Amino acid sequence: MAELAIRLRGAVKRYGAITAVAGLDLDVPEGTCVGLLGPNGAGKSTTMRLLTAQAIADEGELEVLGYRLPQESKQARALCGVVPQLDNLDVTLTVEQNLLVFAHLYRIPRADRRAAVERALELAKLVDRRDTRVDKLSGGMRRRLLIARALVHGPRLVLLDEPTVGLDPQVRQELWALIDALRNEGTSILMSTHYIEEAQRLADTVLIMSHGEAVASGPPSELVSEHAGTDALEVYGGPARLAEVESEAEAVGLRTRRTGTSVAILGVDGANGHGFHGERRPANLEDVFVLLTGEEIG
Amino acid sequence: MAAATAGRGRRLRRLERPAISGVLVREVINFSSYWRSATFSSTVEPTIYLLAFGFGFGSLVSRVGGYEYVEFVGTGTVATAVLFSSAFPAMFGTFVKYQFQRTYDAILAAPVDTEELVTAEALWIATRAGVYGCVPMLVAMVFGLDPAWGMLAVPFIAWISGFGWACFGIAVAGRAKSIENFSYIVSAVLTPLFLVAGTFFPISQLPHWAQVLAQLNPLHHTVELVRHAAFGWAGWIDFARVGFLVLFGLLMWRIAIRAMVGKLVD
Numbered sequence: 041m042a043e044l045a046i047r048l049r050g051a052v053k054r055y056g057a058i059t060a061v062a063g064l065d066l067d068v069p070e071g072t073c074v075g076l077l078g079p080n081g082a083g084k085s086t087t088m089r090l091l092t093a094q095a096i097a098d099e100g101e102l103e104v105l106g107y108r109l110p111q112e113s114k115q116a117r118a119l120c121g122v123v124p125q126l127d128n129l130d131v132t133l134t135v136e137q138n139l140l141v142f143a144h145l146y147r148i149p150r151a152d153r154r155a156a157v158e159r160a161l162e163l164a165k166l167v168d169r170r171d172t173r174v175d176k177l178s179g180g181m182r183r184r185l186l187i188a189r190a191l192v193h194g195p196r197l198v199l200l201d202e203p204t205v206g207l208d209p210q211v212r213q214e215l216w217a218l219i220d221a222l223r224n225e226g227t228s229i230l231m232s233t234h235y236i237e238e239a240q241r242l243a244d245t246v247l248i249m250s251h252g253e254a255v256a257s258g259p260p261s262e263l264v265s266e267h268a269g270t271d272a273l274e275v276y277g278g279p280a281r282l283a284e285v286e287s288e289a290e291a292v293g294l295r296t297r298r299t300g301t302s303v304a305i306l307g308v309d310g311a312n313g314h315g316f317h318g319e320r321r322p323a324n325l326e327d328v329f330v331l332l333t334g335e336e337i338g
Numbered sequence: 339m340a341a342a343t344a345g346r347g348r349r350l351r352r353l354e355r356p357a358i359s360g361v362l363v364r365e366v367i368n369f370s371s372y373w374r375s376a377t378f379s380s381t382v383e384p385t386i387y388l389l390a391f392g393f394g395f396g397s398l399v400s401r402v403g404g405y406e407y408v409e410f411v412g413t414g415t416v417a418t419a420v421l422f423s424s425a426f427p428a429m430f431g432t433f434v435k436y437q438f439q440r441t442y443d444a445i446l447a448a449p450v451d452t453e454e455l456v457t458a459e460a461l462w463i464a465t466r467a468g469v470y471g472c473v474p475m476l477v478a479m480v481f482g483l484d485p486a487w488g489m490l491a492v493p494f495i496a497w498i499s500g501f502g503w504a505c506f507g508i509a510v511a512g513r514a515k516s517i518e519n520f521s522y523i524v525s526a527v528l529t530p531l532f533l534v535a536g537t538f539f540p541i542s543q544l545p546h547w548a549q550v551l552a553q554l555n556p557l558h559h560t561v562e563l564v565r566h567a568a569f570g571w572a573g574w575i576d577f578a579r580v581g582f583l584v585l586f587g588l589l590m591w592r593i594a595i596r597a598m599v600g601k602l603v604d
Contacts, residue, residue, distance in 0.1 A: 055604070086604075092447045095604035114449045122447035128440035130364070132371040141367055145360035145448040 043070045044103070045197045045228035046091065051100035053086050053252075060086040062252035063100070068197070073219075073229040075243030075260075077236065077325075079333050083252035084232035085125060088201045091230070092122055105197055118147065121190030125201040127182055129174045135185055136161065136170040139192055146193035156192050163218070164188035180211035187218060198222065200231040204238060216241060236326045246325070250333040260325050267331055268295075268323035269307035275318035276302045285316065297330045306331070353457060357450040361458035364445070380423035380470040384415045388474050391415075391538050392481065403540040405569065412478020413568050414537035416471050416492060417499065417560040421532060423470040424463050424500040428507025432459065432598075433517055442602055452599045460504040460591060467500025468493045475568070488567040495567065498583045499560040505590035512597025536561045556586045 046068035053061040061083045068074045076084050089095035091104055093113035102109040104116035129138055139157045148156050161167045164184040174182060183203070190198060203219065204212040212235075219242055223229055233239055239246050240260045247257040256263055275285045282303045289296045295306045305316055306327055369376070388411055396407040403410060435441040445455055472492055479485060510523050534541060534548060535557035541549050552558045559579040566572050 053604070089604065094443065094446055094602065114451060117447065118449040120447075122444075124440070124443060124447070126440055126443075128444040130368060130441065131439075133367060137367050141360075141364045142448065144363040145357075145445060145450060147356045147360070147449065 043106075044068060045070045045072075045105055046074075046230055047101070047103040048087075048090075049101040051087070051090060051102055052098045053083075053090060053095055054098050060252055061090065061097070064249070064252065064254055066247060066254065068228055068230050070196075070228050071226045072244040073223045073231060073242055075239035075246045076230065076232040076249060077234065077239045077246050077329060078232075078249035079234060082249040082333070084234075084249060085201060086252075087249075088122075088199055088230075088232055091199055092117055092120070118193075119196045121193070121195035121198045123187050123190045123198065123200045123203055125205060127186060129182060129186060129189070131175040132173060134171050134173055135166050135177070138174060138185060139189060142189050142192050148193050156194070160188040160192045163191060179207060180214065183207060183211065183215060184218070187215065191222070195227065197228045197230070200229065202233055203231060204233075204235065212238075236324070236329055240325045248329060248332050255332045256328070263328050264323050264325055268327040270309050270323055271307075271320055272323045272327060273305045273308045273316055273318040273320050274299065274302045275305060275316055289316070295331065297327060352451070353454055357454040358458040358461070360448070361445060361450060361455055362462055365459070365462040376423075376427070376466070377470070380419065380427075380466070381473040383422055384419035384474045385477050387418055387538075388412055388415045388477055392478075395538070403542070405565075406482065408478060408481050409483050409568070410565075411538060412474060412481070412483045413565045414535070414561045415474035415478075416496060416564040417535055417557045418532065418537055419474050420467045420471040420496045420500050420560060421503055421528065421557060424467040424503035425507040425510075425528060427466075428459070428463050428504040429511050429514075429520055429523070430517070431463075432508045432511035433514060433520075436511075436601060437517075446602060452602050453595050456505075456508055456595045456598050457591070459508060460501055460594065463504035463507075464497050464501035467504070468497035471496025471500065475564070483568070486568050488569075488571065491567045492564055495560060495563045495580075495583075498580065498587060499556060502556055502583060502587035502590045505587065505594040508594040509590060509597045512594065512601045531555050531557050534558070556583055559583055 044067050046066060048064055048066040051061050051064045051066070052059065064083070064087060066087070076087065078084050086095060090097050090102060090109070093110040096110050104113075105119050107113070107116040109116065130141065133141070136157060139160050140153070143153045143156050161170055164187065166181060166185060166188070169177065169181065174185065177185065187203065200219065204215050207215070216238070219229065219231070223242070231242065244259065245257060246260050246263060248255050248263075256267065258266070275282070277285070282298070285303045285305070286296050289305045294308065296303050297306065302318070304327060305318070306323060308316070308320070392408045392411045396411070399407055401407065442455065446452065475483065475489065475492060510520065514520060534544065534552050535555055536552070541552045541558065544552070559582050563576060563579050566576055
């Protein structure tokens with residue numbers, strides 16, 4: 041078995057009466073990208089904070105790169121890069137100064153610091169912008185800098201918390217290419233996201249979280265075939281018609297989910313449409329996500 | 339590369355120099371972008387006090403406590419400058435950095451613990467206070483304060499006092515629910531301490547109970563030490579005052595760390 045970059049067993053984190061993480065088991069094998077997928081409030085960000093010891097677990101075993109948390113967290117953090125959900129760059133400093141500060145914080149020896157900053161600038165495609173103040177950068181450039189800052193010391197494990205939230209599709213694709221390149225170099229990645237396409241494209245394994253627990257995990261394609269079958273049928277109509285379709289499907293033992301404008305009947309495999317009429321499409325991770333985490337946001 | 343600096347099996351200690359110097363480097367680089375405003379507020383305010391009291395009040399009384407009034411205020415406002423360049427930036431700066439800029443989230447994701455972060459921030463602010471604290475004394479020299487060798491000790495006195503006040507400010511920020519909470523601390527704690535420190539009038543004018551309380555005021559000891567540095571040391575009692583400031587610094591340092599761990603680590 042491959043070494044684990046992250047190993048959580050029964051991790052619990054409570055905030056007063058609220059249990060944000062409720063007995064989570066999580067494995068990130070070295071060199072793989074694991075996507076943490078879940079609706080808002082599922083406990084993804086708390087899990088990320090546990091991994092840097094910015095939150096201390098109430099129960100459970102937590103290991104990052106072989107170091108036990110929270111006792112040995114500082115050693116683990118020296119080998120990790122963290123891309124936070126909220127931009128926390130020093131906005132009055134230049135691009136290069138931001139990278140230089142983190143080259144110091146990550147203890148890169150003096151002789152290697154220059155080269156590390158240069159490499160990060162190239163990675164983020166910000167070589168021409170090295171002297172630009174961060175508050176003069178576009179949103180996409182700031183995100184790239186935020187990622188490059190986390191990579192300046194060549195970490196073995198990168199934690200990405202909602203790396204593309206709030207960005208337009210072009211910028212998102214750019215970042216996906218960056219993350220994919222990182223994975224191809226053998227860096228272990230844990231990425232939380234609520235964009236299903238992001239998880240499907242980048243993650244070797246997806247772990248779906250709901251109410252602080254893992255409800256399913258596996259490679260995206262296996263999760264889809266296991267939980268949603270191969271094909272889905274989208275049936276459109278008014279609210280009354282949709283409710284009718286739902287009960288008819290239930291009657292013949294098929295699972296459904298609402299998409300907002302239609303009812304998707306899942307598991308309509310082969311040529312047999314069970315007599316329903318609608319648009320046939322391949323089942324996807326979103327079907328699994330909604331099936332497992334519920335149709336309504338709690 | 340990173341593996342070489344923090345290899346497996348090597349247990350990292352508390353308060354490591356690379357962590358503290360990393361945070362200091364961030365402050366020094368940032369300082370290059372705001373040194374003008376920081377220098378302005380930290381020097382102009384005490385200078386205004388010096389001029390207003392020195393000339394306004396000084397025209398009514400020529401000598402106070404055995405000194406020319408300009409000399410008395412010129413040395414006393416060193417403590418004011420220390421307070422203004424340590425407690426206030428520590429309170430507001432710390433709050434802004436964790437609440438609005440989320441800087442501390444970024445730093446704590448690196449191999450830096452809260453204890454190291456707080457220590458580095460306090461060291462940095464203390465150093466600024468050590469420099470800015472000397473400004474009123476230099477201004478007073480223009481208006482007739484005679485230079486003395488003992489004045490070379492003033493930056494160190496200002497540094498020790500500034501460290502304690504920086505930690506005090508960080509602790510307040512760590513406990514504050516909102517930035518408005520600072521008003522309570524400024525009105526109920528800092529203003530009284532600032533007024534009964536012996537800066538503008540000798541505390542011997544005050545009722546006995548206030549004189550006793552003033553002995554617990556770190557600003558009062560700062561004022562006395564600066565005056566003695568300028569006009570002649572008073573022997574063992576000055577050592578006791580330094581000891582008091584060191585204890586104040588150490589106590590506030592631990593309180594600040596505890597407050598910030600509570601704020602930054604869930």
